[in-house]
Amino acid sequence: MRDVFQQELAEVQDRLVDIANHVIVSIEAAVRAFGDSNVQLAEQVIAADPLIDDKASALDELAIDIIARQSPVARDLRIVVSALRISASLERMGDLARHIAMLARYRFPMQVVPESLQPTFVEMGASDIEIAKLLRDLLATQDLSIAERIEASDEHVDQLHRDVFSHVLGTEWQGAAHTTVDATLASRYHERFADHAVGIAKKVKYLATGDWVGDEDAHAALSPEPVQPADLG
Amino acid sequence: MRDVFQQELAEVQDRLVDIANHVIVSIEAAVRAFGDSNVQLAEQVIAADPLIDDKASALDELAIDIIARQSPVARDLRIVVSALRISASLERMGDLARHIAMLARYRFPMQVVPESLQPTFVEMGASDIEIAKLLRDLLATQDLSIAERIEASDEHVDQLHRDVFSHVLGTEWQGAAHTTVDATLASRYHERFADHAVGIAKKVKYLATGDWVGDEDAHAALSPEPVQPADLG
Numbered sequence: 141m142r143d144v145f146q147q148e149l150a151e152v153q154d155r156l157v158d159i160a161n162h163v164i165v166s167i168e169a170a171v172r173a174f175g176d177s178n179v180q181l182a183e184q185v186i187a188a189d190p191l192i193d194d195k196a197s198a199l200d201e202l203a204i205d206i207i208a209r210q211s212p213v214a215r216d217l218r219i220v221v222s223a224l225r226i227s228a229s230l231e232r233m234g235d236l237a238r239h240i241a242m243l244a245r246y247r248f249p250m251q252v253v254p255e256s257l258q259p260t261f262v263e264m265g266a267s268d269i270e271i272a273k274l275l276r277d278l279l280a281t282q283d284l285s286i287a288e289r290i291e292a293s294d295e296h297v298d299q300l301h302r303d304v305f306s307h308v309l310g311t312e313w314q315g316a317a318h319t320t321v322d323a324t325l326a327s328r329y330h331e332r333f334a335d336h337a338v339g340i341a342k343k344v345k346y347l348a349t350g351d352w353v354g355d356e357d358a359h360a361a362l363s364p365e366p367v368q369p370a371d372l373g
Numbered sequence: 374m375r376d377v378f379q380q381e382l383a384e385v386q387d388r389l390v391d392i393a394n395h396v397i398v399s400i401e402a403a404v405r406a407f408g409d410s411n412v413q414l415a416e417q418v419i420a421a422d423p424l425i426d427d428k429a430s431a432l433d434e435l436a437i438d439i440i441a442r443q444s445p446v447a448r449d450l451r452i453v454v455s456a457l458r459i460s461a462s463l464e465r466m467g468d469l470a471r472h473i474a475m476l477a478r479y480r481f482p483m484q485v486v487p488e489s490l491q492p493t494f495v496e497m498g499a500s501d502i503e504i505a506k507l508l509r510d511l512l513a514t515q516d517l518s519i520a521e522r523i524e525a526s527d528e529h530v531d532q533l534h535r536d537v538f539s540h541v542l543g544t545e546w547q548g549a550a551h552t553t554v555d556a557t558l559a560s561r562y563h564e565r566f567a568d569h570a571v572g573i574a575k576k577v578k579y580l581a582t583g584d585w586v587g588d589e590d591a592h593a594a595l596s597p598e599p600v601q602p603a604d605l606g
Contacts, residue, residue: 204454211444221437221457228458309551318542320553328561 145210152206152223153279155199159230160276162192166237167272167333171265173241174326175258179248185241192234196227203227215350222343226279229336233272236333243326253323254315257307264300264330267293271337278341284348287341297334301327378443385439385456386512388432392463393509395425399470400505400566404498406474407559408491412481418474425467429460436460448583455576459512462569466505469566476559486556487548490540497533497563500526504570511574517581520574530567534560 166185173182203223206212212220243252253261271293278286304327307313308320315323399418406415436456439445445453476485486494504526511519537560540546541553548556 204450207440207454208446208450213441217437217441221440221454224454224457225461228461305554308554313550315550317546317548317553320550321538321541321557324554324557325561328558 145206145212145216148202148206148210149216149219152199152203152220155195155202156223156226156230156279157276159192159195159199159227160272160279162188162195163230163233163237164269164272164276166192166234167240167265167268170237170240170244171269173244174252175262175265177244177248177251179245182241182245182248186238186245189234189238193231196231199227200224215347219347222347226340226343229340233333233336236329236336239329240326243322243329247322252326254319256312257304257323260300260303260307261326261330264297264304264327267297267300268330268333271297271334275337275340278344282344282348284345287345290337290341294334294338297331301331378439378445378449381435381439381443382449382452385432385436385453388428388435389456389459389463389512390509392425392428392432392460393505393512395421395428396463396466396470397502397505397509399425399467400473400498400501403470403473403477404502406477407485408495408498410477410481410484412478415474415478415481419471419478422467422471426464429464432460433457448580452580455580459573459576462573466566466569469562469569472562473559476555476562480555485559487552489545490537490556493533493536493540494559494563497530497537497560500530500533501563501566504530504567508570508573511577515577515581517578520578523570523574527567527571530564534564 166188169181170185172178173185203220206220207217210216246252251258271290274286274290274293277283278290304323308315308323313320399421402414402421403418405411406418436453440450440453443449479485484491504523507519507523507526510516511523537556541548541556546553
């Protein structure tokens with residue numbers, strides 16, 4: 141029974157890594173489509189997104205199935221529940237890559253952002269790709285030093301996001317309103333992409349360090365009807 | 374045992390309704406702070422957000438605790454898992470109300486958007502508030518006709534979101550770049566707020582109609598290693 145469960149956890153992990161790999165492909169193509177104004181590539185990202193959604197749903201079904209059959213408790217249960225949350229964030233990262241691709245498609249054959257903002261977006265896109273790859277590695281290895289690198293890269297993306305606004309709000313900005321709108325949305329999508337990766341990294345860290353133990357005490361104190369030991373199944 | 378479980382499910386439901394009530398308070402105050410440029414009210418929304426986060430975390434702990442002790446299966450398990458997802462969306466709705474309040478605080482004593490956009494944002498804000506209240510009622514009653522009203526209101530918000538862009542991209546728009554940025558972000562926050570409510574409404578519908586049954590067949594077909602009946606615990 142225990143072996144079956146471990147095998148199923150490995151299957152869950154493999155699937156998370158698989159979804160993360162699809163997110164890498166999407167963000168790489170979206171960033172290239174955005175930077176090069178490549179509408180075919182943008183279409184590919186948009187067309188591929190439902191596959192990520194389906195894979196995330198299938199993983200959710202597997203996770204629920206595992207909980208139902210194996211009745212895991214303690215850390216084992218938290219691992220499976222975390223997989224549900226991680227799949228939701230990966231699915232959302234796929235959506236954000238699609239949003240970036242949609243901007244590229246919408247403005248084609250024009251560039252989404254003007255020359256003056258290209259270097260910042262190139263850097264932001266490269267950081268999002270790096271973050272997606274780090275995330276895949278983190279999910280594959282559970283190496284917590286990778287989680288820290290994701291957090292550091294996210295801080296860099298946050299800085300670039302602020303740089304975009306500094307530039308757009310600066311005196312030299314000549315962009316038309318639609319360019320300002322596009323730059324705002326594009327920057328926001330890139331920034332949220334990185335945020336979701338940090339959220340996942342925190343969940344992986346939390347599973348590894350077991351620091352939810354304190355949270356459970358907090359929960360008992362917050363609950364209007366704390367569960368009594370007699371209720372334990 | 375069964376009675377204890379039903380009592381615990383009722384507790385989960387009560388807590389979701391409680392969090393939804395806090396989200397209503399936040400979005401109402403955020404919309405007023407945004408429309409009236411009321412910085413005190415904006416501060417209140419920002420200060421109140423951690424309470425929503427804490428309540429969502431506490432509910433997650435309770436849900437995990439229930440799964441561990443009661444080992445629910447089938448629909449019972451799906452109800453508890455859905456509660457985890459719903460709490461995550463409610464928490465995010467609280468964040469978006471906070472983002473709207475932060476725009477109001479940031480631009481104070483100026484209005485965030487110019488006179489010409491005020492009517493659209495008043496309508497959008499009113500729709501978000503209505504959606505939050507409908508969501509609370511849906512969580513309290515599971516009345517699926519409310520889910521449809523949420524979806525209809527979301528379509529209205531989407532239309533208003535498009536109206537904002539039509540206006541900003543129109544020939545009469547005289548807004549400075551920072552006003553364009555603010556209007557873009559504000560509109561996006563209002564729209565995402567409604568999206569999350571629709572996501573929750575879909576989860577409630579899915580629980581009520583049990584249409585995940587087809588999904589499970591799909592999952593078995595997608596799974597590289599379908600679970601054999603012999604594995605059933």
